[in-house]
Amino acid sequence: MKVIQLHQEEKQLIMLAIENDRQAQQQIYTKFSSKMLSVCRQYIKDIHHAEDVMITGFMKVFTNLKNFENKGSFEGWIRRIIIYECIDFIRVKRNNFNHQDINDVTISENESVYEMEDFSVDDIQNMIDNLPDGYKMVFNLYAIEGYKHQEIAEMLKINVGTSKSQLSHARKLLQQQIIELKNKLNGTT
Amino acid sequence: MAQHKIDNQLKEKLNAREIQPSAPAWDRLDAMLTVSEEKKSKKGYGWFFVAASTMLFFGLGFFIFSSSETTKGNDSIPVVNSVKEEMDSTETNKINQISVEKEQPVLVQNEVNYSKKKARFIQSVEKNELIKEKNIIQENPSPIIHQSSPITYKYVSPDDLLAEVQTSSKVITSDKKTIARPRIQVDANSLLTTVEKELDNTYRETTLDKLTRKFQDTKLALANRNYE
Numbered sequence: 001m002k003v004i005q006l007h008q009e010e011k012q013l014i015m016l017a018i019e020n021d022r023q024a025q026q027q028i029y030t031k032f033s034s035k036m037l038s039v040c041r042q043y044i045k046d047i048h049h050a051e052d053v054m055i056t057g058f059m060k061v062f063t064n065l066k067n068f069e070n071k072g073s074f075e076g077w078i079r080r081i082i083i084y085e086c087i088d089f090i091r092v093k094r095n096n097f098n099h100q101d102i103n104d105v106t107i108s109e110n111e112s113v114y115e116m117e118d119f120s121v122d123d124i125q126n127m128i129d130n131l132p133d134g135y136k137m138v139f140n141l142y143a144i145e146g147y148k149h150q151e152i153a154e155m156l157k158i159n160v161g162t163s164k165s166q167l168s169h170a171r172k173l174l175q176q177q178i179i180e181l182k183n184k185l186n187g188t189t
Numbered sequence: 190m191a192q193h194k195i196d197n198q199l200k201e202k203l204n205a206r207e208i209q210p211s212a213p214a215w216d217r218l219d220a221m222l223t224v225s226e227e228k229k230s231k232k233g234y235g236w237f238f239v240a241a242s243t244m245l246f247f248g249l250g251f252f253i254f255s256s257s258e259t260t261k262g263n264d265s266i267p268v269v270n271s272v273k274e275e276m277d278s279t280e281t282n283k284i285n286q287i288s289v290e291k292e293q294p295v296l297v298q299n300e301v302n303y304s305k306k307k308a309r310f311i312q313s314v315e316k317n318e319l320i321k322e323k324n325i326i327q328e329n330p331s332p333i334i335h336q337s338s339p340i341t342y343k344y345v346s347p348d349d350l351l352a353e354v355q356t357s358s359k360v361i362t363s364d365k366k367t368i369a370r371p372r373i374q375v376d377a378n379s380l381l382t383t384v385e386k387e388l389d390n391t392y393r394e395t396t397l398d399k400l401t402r403k404f405q406d407t408k409l410a411l412a413n414r415n416y417e
């Protein structure tokens with residue numbers, strides 16, 4: 001019952017926000033802004049830039065709210081818009097991603113065995129931040145957002161093979177960082 | 190499998206995270222939304238203004254076009270009137286306004302008859318000349334006798350009478366007029382001209398029309414005054 005009531009409330013909020021009701025828009029913003037800023041932070045290292053991207057993302061959310069068909073989750077719809085906004089930001093900033101073809105990389109599946117439970121979110125974020133933009137993008141989209149390589153290739157306008165290679169490189173780099181961090185924590189540098 | 194486990198751990202930790210945006214973030218978004226709404230509303234008004242201006246343009250065009258047509262129509266009438274009036278004014282200088290107005294249809298009729306029946310017209314002219322000669326002959330021996338036959342001067346105005354008294358030659362012209370003057374036709378024409386004038390007045394007058402009409406009135410009044 002509570003879920004249905006919440007869904008109805010959300011629908012009503014959306015309807016009001018479509019009519020440019022500023023209070024409803026603010027309620028939607030306060031409900032999702034902190035989560036969406038976290039998403040932006042995954043892709044963009046600078047928190048101020050991440051906030052700017054989040055604001056422009058919300059702007060797009062409110063201007064295109066009438067296109068939301070109430071089929072999927074509202075949060076998922078907003079998240080998708082925000083992710084696209086982040087991709088656009090990085091594309092404009094970097095002019096292009098640092099992509100590497102699959103032929104240049106040798107992937108070993110067995111070497112990536114590491115535990116993440118010992119690390120905080122900030123540690124994980126720092127490790128992701130240290131990745132090159134292209135790697136970071138593919139890793140976030142594949143490992144965190146759950147997109148398939150085909151989808152990622154379409155989103156980033158790259159080959160599927162390139163997406164796979166980027167992910168592999170990202171994992172390799174993350175593994176190195178985890179080992180280094182573990183050694184730091186254990187005091188065995 | 191180990192890879193999936195790590196990915197899930199990462200996913201859980203990052204999805205659980207929430208970062209509060211700064212306080213002015215909403216104000217910025219609010220301002221952006223307000224600007225976009227204003228732009229939208231301006232766009233709407235822009236279309237409204239475009240539509241209104243086109244309607245106004247076409248309306249003005251239609252009004253000007255229609256008014257120019259009416260003025261053209263009105264112009265055609267005053268031209269005729271002015272010609273008539275000019276004719277009247279020029280002829281009033283000669284003799285009398287009333288007598289001239291009465292003479293006009295006679296002239297027109299004579300023209301028509303002339304084109305249709307030349308021979309008859311020539312005959313009538315010859316007859317008139319003969320009458321004129323007779324009158325002159327009668328005038329020469331005894332002008333008093335001629336003056337004492339006032340039957341034909343029943344409808345001659347006092348001005349005419351004065352003119353007759355002053356000059357004996359004009360008497361003969363007035364005689365001629367009395368012979369060739371069909372009264373009913375003359376009255377109809379004058380009636381027609383007055384009706385046309387009244388119609389012109391009832392129509393919407395442009396400033397140009399008013400000016401021309403007033404000019405003609407003053408011209409006529411001046412001519413009458415000069416004549417008097």
